[in-house]
Amino acid sequence: MGTRKKVHAFVRVKPTDDFAHEMIKYGDDNKTIDIHLKKNTQRGVVNNQQTDWSFKLDGVLHDASQDLVYETVGKDVVSQALNGYNGTIMCYGQTGAGKTYTMTGATENYKHRGILPRALQQVFKMIEERPTQAITVRVSYLEIYNESLFDLLSTLPYVGPSVTPVTIVESPQGVFIKGLSVHLTSQEEDAFSLLFEGETNRIIASHTMNKNSSRSHCIFTIYVEAHSRTLSDEKYITSKINLVDLAGSERLGKSRSEGRVLKEATYINKSLSFLEQAIIALGDQKRDHIPFRQCKLTHALKDSLGGNCNMVLVTNIYGEASQLEETLSSLRFASRMKLVTTEPAINEKYDAERMVKNLEKEVALLKQELAIHDSLANRTLVNYDPMDEIQIAEINSQVRRYLEGTLDEIDIINLRQIQEVFNQFRVVLSQQEQEVESTLRRKYTLIDKNDFAAISAVQKAGLVDDDGHLVGEPDGQGFGLGVAPFSTRPGKKSKSKKMFKEQLSSLARKEGASSPVSGKDLDASTSKTQLTPSSKDGDVKDMLLQDRETSSIEPLASESPKEELRAPRPSTPPTKPVAFEDFKNERGSEINRIFKENKSILNERRKRASETTQRINAIKREIDMTKEALNFNKSLREKQGEYENKGLMIIDEEEFLLILKLKDLKKQYRTEYQDLQDLRAEIQYCQHLVDQCRHRLLMEFDIWYNESFFVPEDLQAALKPGGSIRPGMMPLSRIVSLGEDDQDRFSRLQQTMLPEGPDSVSFYNAKVKTEQKHNYLKTMMGLQQTHRK
Secondary structure: OOOOEEEEEEEEEEEOOOOOOOOOOEEOOOOOEEEEEOOHHHOOOOOOOOOOOEEEEEEEEEOHHHHHHHHHHHHHHHHHHHOOEEEEEEEEEEOOOOHHHHOOOOOOOOOOOHHHHHHHHHHHHHOOOOOOOOEEEEEEEEEOOEEEEEEOOOOOOOOOOOOOOEEEEOOOOOOEEEEEEEEEEOOOHHEEEEEHHHHHHOOOOOOOOOOOOOOOEEEEEEEEOOOOOOOOOOOOEEEEEEEEOOEEEHHHHHEEEEEEHHHHHHHHHHHHHHHHHHHHHHOOOOOOOHHHHOOOOHHOOOOOOOOOOHHHHHHHHOOOOOHHHHHHHHHHHHHHHHEEEEEOOOOOOOHHHHHHHHHHHHHHHHHHHHHHHHHHOOOOOOOOOOOHHHHHHHHHHHHHHHHHHOOOOOOOOOOOHHHHHHHHHHHHHHHHHHHHHHHHHOOOOOOOOOOHHHHHHHHOOOOOOOOOOOOOOOOOOOEEEOOOOOOHHOOHHHHHHHHHHHHHHHHHHEEEEEHHOOOHHHHHHHHHHHHHHOOOOOHHHHHHHHHHHHHHOOOOOOOHHHHHHHOOOOOOOOHHHHHHHHHHHHOOHHHHHHOOOOOHHHHHHHHHHHHHHHHHHHHHHHHHHHHHHHHHHHHHHHHHOOEOOOOOEOOOHHHHHHHHHHHHHHHHHHHHHHHHHHHHHHHHHHHHHHHHHHHHHHHHHHHHHHHHOOEEEEEEEOOOOOOOOOOOOOHHHOOOOOOHHHHHHHHHHHHHHHHOOHHHHHHHHHHHHHHHHHHHHHHHHHHHEEEEE
């Protein structure tokens, strides 16, 4: 583990025209802030009110730009994250003090961007500066609103709503958020798009202190994983950067919030209070228990607060006299946070695949060393590889000759040969036991004493006396006792044996699995069981996996040797129904086959679901009838008088059987209902596959129809496999115009003419794409509402 270090705490003062110069003063070292409060004269002559406070922090950011804030607060944390150290940057303060501006900044202006977008830029710049490492970056965005967890990136089309709720789970590796989507970002622009997508989903509200007040805590996490491009290095490092924007605390007496805003403020103040309690406990060295689980915020930040992490706190305060009480509260929190110590350490892991390759390489080198050692010791033809079948057969022959006495000793070459010799001794012993048993079975009929079915058959055949002992069974003194039945007298032996075998086989047919079977029958029954599917569906996951493999829709190759000899294009295009039939038989045959298979599977599942529903209804009717019979017996028992024995109710046999029957029926009902639920899940999945196949079939048909009958023949070569244009990837109206379009020209001008330089291109591109997406969604929702009206 690494050395312990204290949390860094900074204060950022919000610029204001009404700054309280007489009450707030800064030290010359730019790390001290002094607060002076005038005494309240209404308390009388004896007034012990404290009027002066002095707070020593790691830095005071007054009238500081966004660039200076990031250089002071975030740059070192991000750079150490790429070396394997976890990092956390947290913004704390009252409502409207500038926490969100410090963390996110103004997304409309590139210069005013905050810590979060600057951290993303620094991560990708450092990746470019490290060509010897393969670094992957993933991001997630979590919101804690009214003690509930929400994924701010769940609105993306490829994510969709999560089936499992977002919850906090603890593991030996630390705390992680189950159900939170994590997104791979290979470019800076993709990371900015995810950031802007999450920002648009945050919950904000109008407040007396801030027009756009954040009403939730948000945690943006950057996951970094760095592998060495050198194959011999199996170590790799992982780290994560938590960028926390806390909701603002407020005094309800001042803000006078009402309704939903009041409820949100109550949850916010409660969670911040629990956060402060956890900070106080972490700063006290005598405390054994830290109350992390009091709220979702402290539980989610358990690894960051006093754990394996570089922690930095930015406390945002007002500089006005009217907000001096809240400013004092925020500064107290910052001073308590400085007492907390963390223990950052590099997160090193090992790549299993690379370790195997390195170990294989090391084994090969050791074999070479052994070969040199054997040659120096005059030991030739020593093989250290695993033994093949010929060598194993030779060792088996040596063992047999050694047991027979024809071989005096077995030569020892290496450790593998010693192990194989012992193994062959075990094989020979097992074979001899089987030979002895088969010899006994040929001469005698062996019966297991625990097999009651066989014993009853023997008794019926008259081969056992009245006491259950076999004829001729030793009595412990070397003699056989018992009375021989008439069927076992001389001259009747073969007949009695035949009769016994017939009765034993007939009894085995009746008893089924209870009677013994031969090895051949057992193998046959086992193979039959493996090949024959059960009457029920079995495991749903296996069936779904099989269906997915059957119905997976991969891009189909349209290459065909007959394409060169196709008929010339007709002067008039055929009608779409006729062309669709031709398409299903030619280019779309594979998709059509998959579509039919999926549809048949869907119909079969629906049929089974209908049968299961009928069985459930029948069981339900029988349950109702049984309940009515039980109620009738109960009422009859109450009329006749109830009998008790030692406090227990006495019921008759009929009522007892009805209770057992009801219990069995309920068990059957639950089993059938579970099967029905599984079938419904399969039907839903199969329906999705059928719809997907139908959509794919129609889309491929439209592409084929347009390209076959409307694209000029001189451009057909470009659409063939290996051409410069992939089928279906370009609209028909633009198939003949492949020059630079307006978007290409705009992108080229954007990279050269932006005032902030080329570094801002990714920022603005992500912003424009996010705005276009949300404008499109708003337009579509408006059209849907218009259609409904």
